[in-house]
Each structure stands twice: as structure tokens, then as C-alpha cells.
Amino acid sequence: MTTLSPPTILAIRSVAQSKLFTIESLDLRFSNGVERTYERMKPSGRHxxxxxxxxxxxxxxxxxxxxxxxxxxxxxxxxxxxxxxxxxxxxxxxxxxxxxxxxxxxxxxxxxxxxxxxxxxxxxxxxxxxxxxxxxxxxxxxxxxxxxxxxxxxxxxxxxxxxxxxxxxxxxxxxxxxxxxx
The missing domain is CATH 3.90.79.10 (Nucleoside Triphosphate Pyrophosphohydrolase)
Incomplete structure (x- = not known):
């Protein structure tokens, strides 16, 4: 099993917000040089x-x-x-x-x-x-x-x-x- 390095985060932006959630856009560069934009719910820190x-x-x-x-x-x-x-x-x-x-x-x-x-x-x-x-x-x-x-x-x-x-x-x-x- 190979161990991959996590991608480099190039930028994080808030793209939408509601009372409960903030959606973030992450610009990433993977170890092979490929760049992609992902979206996620902003981490709240609450479990x-x-x-x-x-x-x-x-x-x-x-x-x-x-x-x-x-x-x-x-x-x-x-x-x-x-x-x-x-x-x-x-x-x-x-x-x-x-x-x-x-x-x-x-x-x-x-x-x-x-x-x-x-x-x-x-x-x-x-x-x-x-x-x-x-x-x-x-x-x-x-x-x-x-x-x-x-x-x-x-x-x-x-x-x-x-x-x-x-x-x-x-x-x-x-x-x-x-x-x-x-």
C-alpha cells in the first residue's frame, strides 16, 4: 500500500452561508501536480x-x-x-x-x-x-x-x-x- 501525501491547499473561500451552514471552496494541488476545486461544509468543530x-x-x-x-x-x-x-x-x-x-x-x-x-x-x-x-x-x-x-x-x-x-x-x-x- 502506498502512502499518499495530502494535497496542498492553495486557497479557501466561503461561497455560501445560511443560518446553519457555511459552504467553503478549496483550491487544491495534488502531489502529481493536478489542481482541483472541492466544496465542503466549513468545519464547525462540534461533534x-x-x-x-x-x-x-x-x-x-x-x-x-x-x-x-x-x-x-x-x-x-x-x-x-x-x-x-x-x-x-x-x-x-x-x-x-x-x-x-x-x-x-x-x-x-x-x-x-x-x-x-x-x-x-x-x-x-x-x-x-x-x-x-x-x-x-x-x-x-x-x-x-x-x-x-x-x-x-x-x-x-x-x-x-x-x-x-x-x-x-x-x-x-x-x-x-x-x-x-x-
Whole structure:
């Protein structure tokens, strides 16, 4: 396997901005002399967490939440941004309490993932959340989230469920199932 040198960044410009995102244009020169312009979301420096909560009764806890990108309600695992000064674990517990009304005494990190590394730098840490206890915090969602219990024994069927289509949730589920088999 050859080790390639990263391209040289010749210029970075902001080309579009919204309330949430800034799009940057990067002029790059690769080690073979080829120059290209790439676009990406400007790195925010904020990462996120997603948790696969499992009850003592053997149920997965999911949330049904409106997704503006697909213009429909999607079924997925609790997730959210890490606030400044929070650890991944602290953010995971806060988001669990906000979205499903439970905290976790046991959080097992599974993997840190990137959604689309060609365009985004933000990372998400995936966790299995176990030994749950009841505790509710006020969240920032515009409407109450529907909490859906799904039997762990039928977890593989969830992968083909029509409303369960987010790649990060599917990845988290498959990694959680692999972890639980150990």
C-alpha cells in the first residue's frame, strides 16, 4: 500500500452561508501536480453522539422524529450535538434524558463515524446505552418525540423497516448487535 501525501491547499473561500451552514471552496494541488476545486461544509468543530438504548426487558428504544431532508417522520436512535465543555459520555446521557426520558449507567463506545468525509468533517460517536434509569430533561425539539420500543430479538428486521433509513442508525444497530454477541 502506498502512502499518499495530502494535497496542498492553495486557497479557501466561503461561497455560501445560511443560518446553519457555511459552504467553503478549496483550491487544491495534488502531489502529481493536478489542481482541483472541492466544496465542503466549513468545519464547525462540534461533534455529535448517537446511542442504541437497550432496556433490561430486552427492547431497543428508538425515536420517531420529523426529518426536513426527507420531509417525513423517520425512526432512529437518540442523537445530538455535543455541547461545548461536554464529554461524549456526558452528551450521550443528556441526549438520552432529553429524547427518551432515560439516562444510562453504562455507555459503551462502539465507533466514531463520519457521515460523508468528502463534504463534512463532523464526527459522531456511537454508543450502546444500558442499565437505563428514568430521568427526563427538557430538550430542544419543536414537538414531543414518539419513543418506540422494538424487541432486541427482532433487531435485524429493523434494518429493512421502511422508516428506519438513516445510515448512522443502521450502522449503530449493526455495531451494537456485533458488540452484544461478544
Amino acid at each position: 455529535a453522539v448517537m446511542m442504541v438504548p437497550i432496556t433490561e426487558q430486552g427492547d431497543l428504544l428508538l425515536v420517531r422524529e420529523y426529518a426536513a431532508g426527507t420531509e417525513r417522520y423517520e425512526l432512529g436512535f437518540p442523537k445530538g450535538l455535543i455541547d461545548p465543555g461536554e464529554s461524549d459520555e456526558e452528551a450521550a446521557n443528556r441526549e438520552l434524558k432529553e429524547e427518551i426520558g432515560f439516562g444510562a449507567r453504562k455507555l459503551t463506545p462502539l465507533k466514531r463515524v463520519v457521515l460523508a468525509p468528502s463534504y463534512f468533517s463532523s464526527q459522531m460517536t456511537l454508543f450502546v446505552a444500558q442499565d437505563l434509569y428514568s430521568e427526563k430533561l427538557e430538550g430542544d425539539e419543536p414537538e414531543p418525540l414518539e419513543v418506540v420500543r422494538w424487541p432486541l430479538a427482532q433487531a435485524e428486521e429493523l434494518v429493512t423497516h421502511l422508516d428506519f433509513s438513516e445510515a448512522r442508525s443502521i450502522t449503530a444497530l449493526l455495531l451494537a448487535l456485533k458488540h452484544l454477541k461478544k
